[in-house]
Amino acid sequence: MSKKQRTAIEPTRAEDYPQWYLNVIKAADLAENSEVRGCMVIKPWGYTIWENIRDTLDGMFKETGHKNAYFPLFIPKSYFEKEAKHVEGFAKECAVVTHSRLEDDGEGGLKVAGKLTEELIVRPTSETIIGASFARWINSYRDLPLLINQWANVVRWEMRTRLFLRTAEFLWQEGHTVHATKEDAVEETLRMLDIYTKFTEEWLAIPVIKGEKTESERFPGAENTYTFEAMMQDRKALQAGTSHFLGLNFAKVFDIKFQNREGVEEYAWTTSWGVTTRLIGAMVMTHSDDDGLIIPPRVAPSHIAIIPIYRSEEEEKAVMEYVGKLVDGLKAQRYDEKRIIVEVDNRDTTSSEKGWYWIKKGIPIRIEIGPRDIENNSVFMGRRDLSPKEKKSIQMDEFIQTVPDILQDIQNSIYNRALEYQKEHTKKIDDWKKFVQFFTPKNSEKPEIHGGFAHSHWCGSAECESKVKDELGVTVRVIPSDGDEEAGHCVVCGEPSNRRVIYAKSY
RNA sequence: CGGGAUGUAGCGCAGUCCGGUUAGCGCGCACGGUUCGGGACCGUGAGGUCGGAAGUUCGAAUCUUCUCAUCCCGACCA
Numbered sequence: 001m002s003k004k005q006r007t008a009i010e011p012t013r014a015e016d017y018p019q020w021y022l023n024v025i026k027a028a029d030l031a032e033n034s035e036v037r038g039c040m041v042i043k044p045w046g047y048t049i050w051e052n053i054r055d056t057l058d059g060m061f062k063e064t065g066h067k068n069a070y071f072p073l074f075i076p077k078s079y080f081e082k083e084a085k086h087v088e089g090f091a092k093e094c095a096v097v098t099h100s101r102l103e104d105d106g107e108g109g110l111k112v113a114g115k116l117t118e119e120l121i122v123r124p125t126s127e128t129i130i131g132a133s134f135a136r137w138i139n140s141y142r143d144l145p146l147l148i149n150q151w152a153n154v155v156r157w158e159m160r161t162r163l164f165l166r167t168a169e170f171l172w173q174e175g176h177t178v179h180a181t182k183e184d185a186v187e188e189t190l191r192m193l194d195i196y197t198k199f200t201e202e203w204l205a206i207p208v209i210k211g212e213k214t215e216s217e218r219f220p221g222a223e224n225t226y227t228f229e230a231m232m233q234d235r236k237a238l239q240a241g242t243s244h245f246l247g248l249n250f251a252k253v254f255d256i257k258f259q260n261r262e263g264v265e266e267y268a269w270t271t272s273w274g275v276t277t278r279l280i281g282a283m284v285m286t287h288s289d290d291d292g293l294i295i296p297p298r299v300a301p302s303h304i305a306i307i308p309i310y311r312s313e314e315e316e317k318a319v320m321e322y323v324g325k326l327v328d329g330l331k332a333q334r335y336d337e338k339r340i341i342v343e344v345d346n347r348d349t350t351s352s353e354k355g356w357y358w359i360k361k362g363i364p365i366r367i368e369i370g371p372r373d374i375e376n377n378s379v380f381m382g383r384r385d386l387s388p389k390e391k392k393s394i395q396m397d398e399f400i401q402t403v404p405d406i407l408q409d410i411q412n413s414i415y416n417r418a419l420e421y422q423k424e425h426t427k428k429i430d431d432w433k434k435f436v437q438f439f440t441p442k443n444s445e446k447p448e449i450h451g452g453f454a455h456s457h458w459c460g461s462a463e464c465e466s467k468v469k470d471e472l473g474v475t476v477r478v479i480p481s482d483g484d485e486e487a488g489h490c491v492v493c494g495e496p497s498n499r500r501v502i503y504a505k506s507y
Numbered sequence: 508c509g510g511g512a513u514g515u516a517g518c519g520c521a522g523u524c525c526g527g528u529u530a531g532c533g534c535g536c537a538c539g540g541u542u543c544g545g546g547a548c549c550g551u552g553a554g555g556u557c558g559g560a561a562g563u564u565c566g567a568a569u570c571u572u573c574u575c576a577u578c579c580c581g582a583c584c585a
Contacts, residue, residue, distance in 0.1 A: 006546080008546080089584090093583070125585090159508085159584085160583090160584090166584065170585070172585070238585095239585065274585070311542090311543070351543060352544085352545040352546050353547085355544095355545060356545080357546095368544065371544095
């Protein structure tokens with residue numbers, strides 16, 4: 001009988017995936033639930049990841065001509081009422097401000113007072129209030145395209161919340177653009193989708209499948225919604241972000257019009273697109289293992305943890321001096337055009353405790369420095385993409401010289417691992433029985449990790465879509481953009497179909 | 508908002524059925540010592556209005572009623 005190997009995170013992924021996810025976040029100290037229901041406190045280690053995501057995307061947005069602005073948190077209720085589908089989609093989850101102050105209730109507490117004449121909605125998304133501004137900003141075709149982005153918080157009063165994946169308040173960016181022609185607007189929608197997928201794959205190391213949403217999964221008020229979906233390690237799909245072609249829907253209700261070259265007034269075409277702190281949840285669930293978080297080096301708050309090892313004061317002096325040299329050498333290096341960030345862990349605790357601490361935090365490289373390393377002019381390195389025990393000695397100069405390559409190698413290796421996992425659990429299924437089997441756990445009491453992405457035909461009918469949803473809890477996640485057009489038969493009803501789509505259970 | 512469960516120290520729990528000294532245990536935390544190259548150990552200590560309110564009782568974490576909150580399962584979602 002083999003004794004179960006101790007893992008840093010318990011339960012393991014296989015034992016209880018949702019609990020594992022929460023424990024990884026807790027062990028890495030990324031975030032915690034707050035006193036306010038459904039809201040989270042993002043702690044420094046988690047927030048720095050968000051800052052890195054934000055800064056990188058912000059650069060990409062600016063490179064493609066977008067400018068940042070900021071619009072109010074509060075939206076007059078009347079604005080919100082203008083787009084019927086939009087209201088329908090968001091009404092149930094809005095926080096509403098009805099009063100403007102608090103008064104002494106005479107019993108040591110406070111009561112609300114100052115009822116507002118028009119109630120304010122705390123933005124769940126800003127199409128309406130930004131649309132109202134755009135209507136004033138735009139007069140001529142010369143004002144177009146208008147390419148605006150904002151970094152903000154939004155509130156959606158969700159019934160069930162989970163750290164990073166779905167919280168009542170979350171951080172995001174929302175791009176809002178206006179174009180003279182439909183073609184320009186569609187092109188913008190797809191451009192931003194490409195930027196998102198590039199970022200998600202190359203920075204977060206998460207392989208995604210991009211494409212269109214079906215009508216039923218569309219953003220409320222959009223003509224077309226594009227998405228990119230990632231497979232988590234429980235094989236469920238996570239919508240990592242969306243880009244919407246809004247057509248003339250918002251232009252018509254907010255009166256976003258311009259005079260064209262001929263002097264004729266026309267409605268303008270708008271888009272919106274966003275990604276959120278959910279990306280951090282996607283990162284956690286894609287890469288982490290039973291020993292805790294694994295952060296892709298390109299977004300890591302810190303790249304290297306150095307753990308000094310010594311017993312006596314003389315050893316401490318020598319080790320710290322050697323560590324100082326190493327730190328200086330590393331600081332002169334660049335990875336991904338940025339400084340390499342190093343943590344020297346000189347806390348008063350054991351070295352193995354420190355080692356596990358940094359493993360759980362997901363730092364890409366751990367370095368142990370002790371008297372032996374000084375003798376050999378080496379460092380002792382562990383990589384987070386390898387097993388905790390798999391550590392090796394390497395010459396200090398060589399380490400300093402090659403550290404950018406090592407980091408990029410870790411970045412690539414976790415991407416490839418995730419891609420392999422996604423491929424392994426994406427199956428072409430053309431038979432309803434097999435389809436049902438694919439999405440049915442063997443143990444219905446305590447469902448094991450099962451299923452994945454079913455790459456199957458869909459006739460395009462809403463009936464078939466709702467049948468799989470009702471019977472299996474499975475939805476069409478995405479109609480992939482490339483390479484899936486082929487003749488076949490709908491896996492549900494058997495009617496002719498001209499393309500495969502991705503079906504999956506999802507978050 | 509429907510169905511189920513749970514509220515006891517920072518975290519995880521026992522104690523509740525069957526009321527009875529000063530409410531326990533593990534982890535964590537603080538201090539002292541021995542340790543420290545793979546999750547250390549010993550000793551000492553701090554920390555609780557037992558979710559809240561009312562009731563029954565000589566006596567309530569324990570019984571009754573009400574209430575609040577959280578979690579899980581549904582419907583909704585980045």
